[in-house]
Amino acid sequence: MGLIPRSRHPKGGGGGVSIRWLSWLCIASFCLGVFVVERLWGTPDTDKLDKEVSSVEKRQELDPGLVVHCEKKESSLQAGDFLIQVSQTHDVIMNLDKTISSLGMQLAAARAAKTGNEETYPMFTKPGIEQLEHQKVFYVMGIITALDNRKHRDSIRETWMPQGDELRRLEKEKGIVIRFVIGHSATPDGVLDRAIDAEDEQHKDFLRLNHVEGYDKLSSKTQMYFSAAVAKWDADFYVKVDDDVHVNPGMIGSTLAHHRSKLRVYIGCMKSGPVLSQKGVKYHEPEYWKFGEEGNKYFRHATGQLYAVSKNLATYISYNRNLLHRYANEDVSTGSWFIGLDVEYIDDQSLCCGTPVDCEFNTQAGNPCGASYDWSCSGICESVERMQEVHQRCGEGDGAIWNANL
Incomplete structure (x- = not known):
């Protein structure tokens, strides 16, 4: 109940609580990043997530200041990895879009090639004229x-x-x-x-x-x-x-x-x-x-x-x-x-x-x-x-x- 007031107070010794607050904020940010990535690319690995959180908590007990520095670095790395994966996913989607477009055109070409009534058939054929090939x-x-x-x-x-x-x-x-x-x-x-x-x-x-x-x-x-x-x-x-x-x-x-x-x-x-x-x-x-x-x-x-x-x-x-x-x-x-x-x-x-x-x-x-x-x-x-x-x-x-x- 006293965490937020102390971290905001301009005077007094609220530094330790402020660091603890920032540490938990980094942990929350880290967990949220893991959650989003897992939702996008697979099912969450709960055992792995528990180990990562446990590791963060242990480091926090040893050196709160170090945790802030490490968590900032880890958060930066996580964000970088996330952006790379988003970029890769975008490329995959674009390639898929091109493939779908190409297949659609091939289907249209096949339909045009098989159209056989006189009203819409594009080629004039007579005996001896070369036959349809593709x-x-x-x-x-x-x-x-x-x-x-x-x-x-x-x-x-x-x-x-x-x-x-x-x-x-x-x-x-x-x-x-x-x-x-x-x-x-x-x-x-x-x-x-x-x-x-x-x-x-x-x-x-x-x-x-x-x-x-x-x-x-x-x-x-x-x-x-x-x-x-x-x-x-x-x-x-x-x-x-x-x-x-x-x-x-x-x-x-x-x-x-x-x-x-x-x-x-x-x-x-x-x-x-x-x-x-x-x-x-x-x-x-x-x-x-x-x-x-x-x-x-x-x-x-x-x-x-x-x-x-x-x-x-x-x-x-x-x-x-x-x-x-x-x-x-x-x-x-x-x-x-x-x-x-x-x-x-x-x-x-x-x-x-x-x-x-x-x-x-x-x-x-x-x-x-x-x-x-x-x-x-x-x-x-x-x-x-x-x-x-x-x-x-x-x-x-x-x-x-x-x-x-x-």
């Missing part, structure tokens, strides 16, 4: 092309895209898949569709979609591409590129390799262009009113000539494609699908170099660009005629893709 690869590059863009495709085949056995070797040895992404006409088995069949038979470098071609349907086609690619290949990354862009696949691989450990990453040249409300102009946005007052800009998104998304994001698009809104512009649509998600944006300007002299300067400096095109044309101007020139001046070299550290 290969593990590094990245899939889909080159978005149109039915009548044969010359665009040939200009790419003659420059930066390996052909025949080299294309298959690239998949096997480096885990890099490159395909032209194509749908079908509004009248299947028409002249254009038969021409694509013949071209596919010759080169075997198409990913055929269950999609009706049309410029106003590029957002839908992009969704369908990601869905088909996720269903067919288990990749770390999925890349979308237009068929009038020069690409260095080895540099693309090196760029993506830096972000391989990230769960949700969106890589490209980020921009925020104006929302065009005037009818009849290129890139007109019919839903301009959703973006605020006249003169506003879009949210930040990757320019559509080339961008990459990690596996989890591609799977998210695949699994939710019937719910995701599609704007008039494909790159805006893709960017909108990630608004509100925990996604890391990577603004990489090496994926949007200008054609010579811009990309040529980088190549001469030993750091070739991942992708090159002209902003004024939203691709390489007169790409069919100029792709060979750009490749000669800005290409990484035929052996670069095989020597790339992926």
Whole structure:
């Protein structure tokens, strides 16, 4: 009853009682720490606890001053151990969260791969078309092309895209898949569709979609591409590129390799262009009113000539494609699908170099660009005629893709 008044009294000899009070306070703190740790990591060991308390009491009888010093030290050690264990537990929880997220995405990918009705099935299959597989690869590059863009495709085949056995070797040895992404006409088995069949038979470098071609349907086609690619290949990354862009696949691989450990990453040249409300102009946005007052800009998104998304994001698009809104512009649509998600944006300007002299300067400096095109044309101007020139001046070299550290 006299303990507290004596320890607080400014005068008189309350020192011994004060030390005893502090000792018991340390003991109480120690016991509380043991109790919390045991509750978090296991069942309390009562025998061990009794021995520790008994040991403290004996030391208190011998030298109360020593007990205070020791108990402070022991309390500090206990607190340090406790914080270390809390940190370790936090790491375990974070790793578990990543594992759960990864498993969820794998489940979504499996569901997408097994979806078999015509309304939602992403791939267009015919007798002789390669069957569904789910290969593990590094990245899939889909080159978005149109039915009548044969010359665009040939200009790419003659420059930066390996052909025949080299294309298959690239998949096997480096885990890099490159395909032209194509749908079908509004009248299947028409002249254009038969021409694509013949071209596919010759080169075997198409990913055929269950999609009706049309410029106003590029957002839908992009969704369908990601869905088909996720269903067919288990990749770390999925890349979308237009068929009038020069690409260095080895540099693309090196760029993506830096972000391989990230769960949700969106890589490209980020921009925020104006929302065009005037009818009849290129890139007109019919839903301009959703973006605020006249003169506003879009949210930040990757320019559509080339961008990459990690596996989890591609799977998210695949699994939710019937719910995701599609704007008039494909790159805006893709960017909108990630608004509100925990996604890391990577603004990489090496994926949007200008054609010579811009990309040529980088190549001469030993750091070739991942992708090159002209902003004024939203691709390489007169790409069919100029792709060979750009490749000669800005290409990484035929052996670069095989020597790339992926």
